[in-house]
Amino acid sequence: MSWIVEALLNVHNWWHGVAKIKAATQTSNNPLRFGVLGAAEINYVALFDPISTNPGVTVNAIAARSLSKAQAQIDKYQLEDVRAYGSYDGLLDDPDIDAVYIPLPNGLHCEWAIKAMEAGKHVLIEKPIASNAEQARRIREVSEATVKVALEAFHWRFHPAAHQVKDIVDSGKYGNVTSLYAQFYVSSGFLKDNDIRFQYGLAGGACMDLTYVFSGTTYFACDDIKTSKFKVLAAAPRLAAMDKKVDAAMEATFEVEQAGKPISTCKVSADIARPKLFGLIPKLWEGTPFLSIELEKARIDFPAFVGSWLNHTITITEKNNDGSLGSIKHTEQCYTGGPQWGEGKGERWWTSYRYQLEAFVEMVEARDTGKEYAGPDVGLNESVRIMELIDAVYQKADLPIRDT
Ligand SMILES: NC(=O)C1=CN([C@@H]2O[C@H](COP(=O)(O)OP(=O)(O)OC[C@H]3O[C@@H](n4cnc5c(N)ncnc54)[C@H](OP(=O)(O)O)[C@@H]3O)[C@@H](O)[C@H]2O)C=CC1
Numbered sequence: 080m081s082w083i084v085e086a087l088l089n090v091h092n093w094w095h096g097v098a099k100i101k102a103a104t105q106t107s108n109n110p111l112r113f114g115v116l117g118a119a120e121i122n123y124v125a126l127f128d129p130i131s132t133n134p135g136v137t138v139n140a141i142a143a144r145s146l147s148k149a150q151a152q153i154d155k156y157q158l159e160d161v162r163a164y165g166s167y168d169g170l171l172d173d174p175d176i177d178a179v180y181i182p183l184p185n186g187l188h189c190e191w192a193i194k195a196m197e198a199g200k201h202v203l204i205e206k207p208i209a210s211n212a213e214q215a216r217r218i219r220e221v222s223e224a225t226v227k228v229a230l231e232a233f234h235w236r237f238h239p240a241a242h243q244v245k246d247i248v249d250s251g252k253y254g255n256v257t258s259l260y261a262q263f264y265v266s267s268g269f270l271k272d273n274d275i276r277f278q279y280g281l282a283g284g285a286c287m288d289l290t291y292v293f294s295g296t297t298y299f300a301c302d303d304i305k306t307s308k309f310k311v312l313a314a315a316p317r318l319a320a321m322d323k324k325v326d327a328a329m330e331a332t333f334e335v336e337q338a339g340k341p342i343s344t345c346k347v348s349a350d351i352a353r354p355k356l357f358g359l360i361p362k363l364w365e366g367t368p369f370l371s372i373e374l375e376k377a378r379i380d381f382p383a384f385v386g387s388w389l390n391h392t393i394t395i396t397e398k399n400n401d402g403s404l405g406s407i408k409h410t411e412q413c414y415t416g417g418p419q420w421g422e423g424k425g426e427r428w429w430t431s432y433r434y435q436l437e438a439f440v441e442m443v444e445a446r447d448t449g450k451e452y453a454g455p456d457v458g459l460n461e462s463v464r465i466m467e468l469i470d471a472v473y474q475k476a477d478l479p480i481r482d483t
Pocket residue numbers: 080081116117118119120121122125142143144145148149182183184185187205206207232234275281288
């Protein structure tokens with residue numbers, strides 16, 4: 080699946096001439112040294128590409144369950160001065176690694192994040208942060224106890240476009256949020272039947288894999304996710320053919336209740352095996368993630384909210400007094416700076432993963448020097464709340480909470 084994002088990234092980098100920028104990037108004297116657990120498909124997009132334009136970071140080691148697989152990934156991407164390990168423990172024992180990226184199956188995130196922090200490493204953990212809320216809380220506890228950064232890799236949350244939409248919503252100009260809708264579909268046939276996403280034992284499922292629909296709706300619905308209450312009203316899964324504990328698709332509705340605000344209603348729709356048209360044609364036109372926010376006085380459409388770095392348009396349609404959509408529309412785009420990064424930060428060609436890496440490095444610097452990090456963040460309280468919401472959706476759907 081990640082090959083599609085990698086292909087889009089290659090076109091994006093070619094279009095913006097990023098190869099030249101990579102060639103001119105000089106590593107600093109004291110970079111943050113990353114190790115990677117798992118020769119996962121997503122590694123290039125989420126880490127190797129962003130590192131190659133960030134002078135403050137290097138990738139120093141890759142561990143896989145077999146040494147040859149780790150070496151094969153190093154060779155594939157022609158990574159220089161990168162050690163291969165044939166076990167994850169071996170990499171964690173390496174004193175020359177400061178931070179660990181964890182792109183393992185969801186069911187292994189908690190175990191290895193905790194082991195890495197206890198081995199003295201900061202951790203960037205792929206989404207979803209863990210199998211369930213209880214595990215997410217354990218990660219939070221260990222992060223506090225070891226004073227190590229643990230960040231869930233919700234890359235879209237670090238792109239200025241997301242901050243721009245949040246700023247418009249929070250400005251109050253268009254009134255309170257009344258409802259939200261988020262959708263993310265992967266066509267049937269794109270993932271193999273034995274993909275990690277279809278395995279209950281590895282904490283698979285549509286809610287788990289397409290976590291973005293929960294992170295997207297709650298980010299814009301909540302003033303403070305820590306104190307907001309969620310009530311799941313409905314959860315309708317379509318079960319995977321291979322494993323009836325796995326949701327190949329989920330449609331869920333939940334309410335968000337917060338002090339001083341009217342209740343808002345969120346609808347999410349996630350599908351990792353979207354049925355083909357007439358059983359033959361992949362519905363590629365449904366492949367773009369979508370998020371829409373209804374406010375009292377306007378509707379904001381933010382298509383491609385997960386891939387806003389490629390291209391996006393934020394459309395605000397003002398409402399008439401009777402609540403119907405009016406004829407006044409504004410469109411906006413935001414690729415650099417924005418309300419959370421501040422003017423001058425970033426480049427048009429920075430991906431959401433590049434922004435995420437920038438934030439992670441700043442978080443680690445702040446943590447290591449005892450300073451407060453004030454930039455864009457996801458925060459472990461938010462990660463815990465999202466896992467609580469996913470657990471509640473599974474319960475409502477009469478499916479077991481992922482427990483590996
Ligand atoms: N941020 C984003 O845009 C994306 C994030 N992701 C997330 O990244 C993670 C990995 O996804 P993806 O790269 O697509 O997955 P892959 O299947 O390519 O990679 C998973 C890795 O997990 C390792 N692994 C360890 N134990 C097992 C096991 N029992 N079964 C299978 N694999 C195992 C394998 O490592 P080894 O090399 O040691 O054999 C493999 O390289 C997931 O959490 C997913 O949600 C995925 C895609 C996009």
